[in-house]
Amino acid sequence: MSNKEIINRTSPKIRLNTICPYFTMFPLSFPYKALLNAEKEDLVYDPFCGRGTTNYAARLLGIESYGVDSNPVAHAIAQAKLVKVKSKDIVTRCKYILDNFEPYTIPEGDFWKWAYHPETLKNICKLRDYFLSPPNLDNVDIALRAIILGTLHGPKMKSQQSYLSNQMPRTFATKPDYSVSYWRKHKLKPDEVNLLELVNRKSTYIFNKHLPLKTQGKVVLGDSRELKRIINRKFKWVITSPPYYGMSTYEQDQWLRNWFLGGSDKVDYSSSSQVKHWSEKVFINDLSRVWSNTAEKCVPNAKLIIRFGALPSKSEKTPSQLIKESLILADCGWKINTIRSAGEPMPSNRQAVQFKGSTGNYIEEIDVYSTLNV
Numbered sequence: 345m346s347n348k349e350i351i352n353r354t355s356p357k358i359r360l361n362t363i364c365p366y367f368t369m370f371p372l373s374f375p376y377k378a379l380l381n382a383e384k385e386d387l388v389y390d391p392f393c394g395r396g397t398t399n400y401a402a403r404l405l406g407i408e409s410y411g412v413d414s415n416p417v418a419h420a421i422a423q424a425k426l427v428k429v430k431s432k433d434i435v436t437r438c439k440y441i442l443d444n445f446e447p448y449t450i451p452e453g454d455f456w457k458w459a460y461h462p463e464t465l466k467n468i469c470k471l472r473d474y475f476l477s478p479p480n481l482d483n484v485d486i487a488l489r490a491i492i493l494g495t496l497h498g499p500k501m502k503s504q505q506s507y508l509s510n511q512m513p514r515t516f517a518t519k520p521d522y523s524v525s526y527w528r529k530h531k532l533k534p535d536e537v538n539l540l541e542l543v544n545r546k547s548t549y550i551f552n553k554h555l556p557l558k559t560q561g562k563v564v565l566g567d568s569r570e571l572k573r574i575i576n577r578k579f580k581w582v583i584t585s586p587p588y589y590g591m592s593t594y595e596q597d598q599w600l601r602n603w604f605l606g607g608s609d610k611v612d613y614s615s616s617s618q619v620k621h622w623s624e625k626v627f628i629n630d631l632s633r634v635w636s637n638t639a640e641k642c643v644p645n646a647k648l649i650i651r652f653g654a655l656p657s658k659s660e661k662t663p664s665q666l667i668k669e670s671l672i673l674a675d676c677g678w679k680i681n682t683i684r685s686a687g688e689p690m691p692s693n694r695q696a697v698q699f700k701g702s703t704g705n706y707i708e709e710i711d712v713y714s715t716l717n718v
């Protein structure tokens with residue numbers, strides 16, 4: 345595949361990468377361009393893999409890749425980036441679950457009444473219970489689960505039903521009280537959505553015949569500050585994007601998707617396995633733990649490529665300073681070769697853009713290129 349094709353966002357090859365939005369994803373072209381310099385037998389790793397963009401870029405190039413994220417939503421989406429299944433198998437599985445399962449519990453209260461039509465919520469709960477019950481999900485389950493995560497909330501469309509919820513953003517879930525008062529004020533009632541038909545449409549679109557071949561690899565739910573072993577071979581490429589400093593609400597913003605994966609039906613504000621944003625010092629320390637933990641998993645001369653930014657309102661240091669200090673503190677051989685600006689934000693596919701509405705601040709995003717000198 346040529347780089348030109350990848351940048352074409354309409355290519356059916358890259359639809360799987362868009363299976364579910366994630367609040368702070370980087371564009372596919374970023375890891376893809378870096379990996380054009382990789383060899384087929386190299387191993388790729390992303391310790392903050394989010395929705396698995398690095399893993400998908402590696403897959404497009406036929407390279408084995410691994411990812412870690414401590415957010416269950418990111419983990420579930422990223423896992424789907426490595427599967428290859430037939431769309432008809434996804435639909436058959438979904439029908440089987442809807443026909444054969446009864447939900448153990450259906451959440452109650454104002455939010456749930458307004459968010460989903462009762463029949464739609466019942467079907468969502470059947471799927472939720474199913475995904476929580478088997479000890480091991482197979483690839484069809486993983487694909488179906490990611491499709492449901494991607495359709496769980498989003499705008500009400502005039503032409504055809506594309507999301508299961510009442511009016512909501514698709515990238516993040518609004519908080520319950522705010523949502524209910526918004527729906528009340530705008531007199532927005534949830535529609536009954538034909539879930540099976542929606543799954544059929546989505547899976548045919550995403551799991552199409554152009555999908556790249558499956559590559560080896562794995563996505564792990566874990567804390568990259570301390571995760572010990574993923575495989576017993578070493579990585580040559582690490583392409584990653586840590587949480588931007590000051591942006592500490594990854595889990596809360598995904599609370600509804602997190603509920604679907606077995607989490608609380610209320611917003612949970614305790615993010616114990618996320619890197620901490622309490623102060624620059626704590627943040628730098630947490631990042632340094634990830635860099636040294638990662639170095640142990642890499643071959644000599646491995647490349648570490650980081651896209652990073654910081655909210656100016658929260659940070660006295662520049663993104664470059666934060667990254668440099670974290671790499672120095674890690675003291676494990678990462679040597680910075682280049683730091684450059686990630687350029688002007690592009691519409692909708694850049695992390696910085698997502699901050700603008702709330703703060704009005706421009707976020708400087710940087711790309712850091714370093715090599716493991718050991």
Ligand SMILES: C[S@@+](CC[C@H](N)C(=O)[O-])C[C@H]1O[C@@H](n2cnc3c(N)ncnc32)[C@H](O)[C@@H]1O
Nearest residue numbers: 369370392394395397413414415567568618619
């Ligand atoms: C900027 S996002 C990565 C986005 C990713 N590049 C993508 O394209 O989707 C940062 C990620 O780091 C994850 N994270 C934060 N602390 C972590 C930790 N201690 N271990 C693993 N992942 C962590 C967050 O859950 C979030 O998904």
